[in-house]
Amino acid sequence: MQETMQPINEGSRKEVMRYLEPFMLNEMSEYLKPVEEMWQPADFLPDASRSTFFEEIKDLQESANELPYDLVAVLIGDTLTEEALPTYESWLTMVDDVEKNEQGGWMKWTRAWTAEENRHGDLLNKYLFLSGRVNMREFEISAQYLIKDGFDIGTGSDPYRNFIYTSFQELATNVSHRRVAGLSKQSGDKLLAKMCGVIASDEARHAKAYISFIKHAIKVDPNEVLLAFEDMMRKKIVMPAHLLRESGEPQGEVFAHFSDAAQRLGVYTALDYVDILKELLKDWKVEKLSDLNEAGEKARDYLVKLPDRLIRIADRMKNPLKEYKFKWIYG
Numbered sequence: 001m002q003e004t005m006q007p008i009n010e011g012s013r014k015e016v017m018r019y020l021e022p023f024m025l026n027e028m029s030e031y032l033k034p035v036e037e038m039w040q041p042a043d044f045l046p047d048a049s050r051s052t053f054f055e056e057i058k059d060l061q062e063s064a065n066e067l068p069y070d071l072v073a074v075l076i077g078d079t080l081t082e083e084a085l086p087t088y089e090s091w092l093t094m095v096d097d098v099e100k101n102e103q104g105g106w107m108k109w110t111r112a113w114t115a116e117e118n119r120h121g122d123l124l125n126k127y128l129f130l131s132g133r134v135n136m137r138e139f140e141i142s143a144q145y146l147i148k149d150g151f152d153i154g155t156g157s158d159p160y161r162n163f164i165y166t167s168f169q170e171l172a173t174n175v176s177h178r179r180v181a182g183l184s185k186q187s188g189d190k191l192l193a194k195m196c197g198v199i200a201s202d203e204a205r206h207a208k209a210y211i212s213f214i215k216h217a218i219k220v221d222p223n224e225v226l227l228a229f230e231d232m233m234r235k236k237i238v239m240p241a242h243l244l245r246e247s248g249e250p251q252g253e254v255f256a257h258f259s260d261a262a263q264r265l266g267v268y269t270a271l272d273y274v275d276i277l278k279e280l281l282k283d284w285k286v287e288k289l290s291d292l293n294e295a296g297e298k299a300r301d302y303l304v305k306l307p308d309r310l311i312r313i314a315d316r317m318k319n320p321l322k323e324y325k326f327k328w329i330y331g
């Protein structure tokens with residue numbers, strides 16, 4: 001397959017993926033780290049075998065006590081988002097047009113990515129447990145519901161929509177973990193700041209990988225990638241935990257409160273959404289794409305104009321004021 005690929009016909013996604021999968025394998029070492037060189041949750045958590053264990057926990061709880069209520073809520077929502085990893089892994093394995101083989105490029109990538117991501121929920125879950133501020137039973141009910149409910153993000157099993165979504169999401173999680181790190185540091189919880197900081201840098205690395213998959217796809221199939229991108233943006237990128245709920249509440253109910261808290265704190269806002277879109281447009285050089293068919297041109301023009309439109313809408317949005325009492329948080 002060369003860059004002279006013919007315009008889309010049925011089954012061409014398969015050809016593109018056959019061209020992409022070797023890149024996924026080759027580039028894996030660029031975007032994922034060797035297991036034994038990685039940080040692990042134990043690097044940051046009190047070690048129960050040490051004589052100082054209880055003192056360390058006391059310190060951890062003292063700093064956790066200083067965290068503002070909204071920040072704890074956002075941290076819990078972020079942790080639950082990480083804990084729904086089984087949903088993301090099963091969704092990734094449903095992608096069409098990849099080699100359905102345990103040793104294929106896509107499956108190898110998916111397993112290695114999942115293995116890295118798994119550390120995020122592990123670390124944050126243990127922190128929340130030790131912090132003493134969280135009703136862990138309520139937290140665990142939400143985690144079980146979220147995995148059971150899954151998500152509805154509008155990608156179907158299309159590889160292009162999937163990689164566009166993951167590019168967006170990895171950038172979004174980078175932003176939110178990074179901001180939680182900053183706010184934790186401000187309120188004196190250095191340990192939590194470090195934890196969220198290392199998670200954020202994993203997310204940034206993952207974002208680069210998915211962005212590069214789309215870069216390769218654009219080279220050989222620009223029209224279809226643009227149509228997929230346009231479609232995802234028209235539907236709006238839904239957060240992976242959009243069905244998040246608390247015990248006794250309907251699907252998605254608590255997600256709105258979580259996202260209000262994130263907006264209030266400036267952890268993840270409507271303007272961040274626009275910034276992420278701008279970054280993707282720049283990385284994929286959308287504005288400069290030429291030699292497109294009519295539909296591809298329309299999609300490009302829609303996408304290029306979209307950030308300004310979204311900024312105007314974001315400017316009109318008011319910051320949510322009302323605080324909500326989460327079942328997850330004591331006191």
Ligand SMILES: [Fe+2]
Binds near residue numbers: 082
């Ligand atoms: Fe993560």
Ligand SMILES: [Fe+2]
Binds near residue numbers: 170173203206
């Ligand atoms: Fe991630």
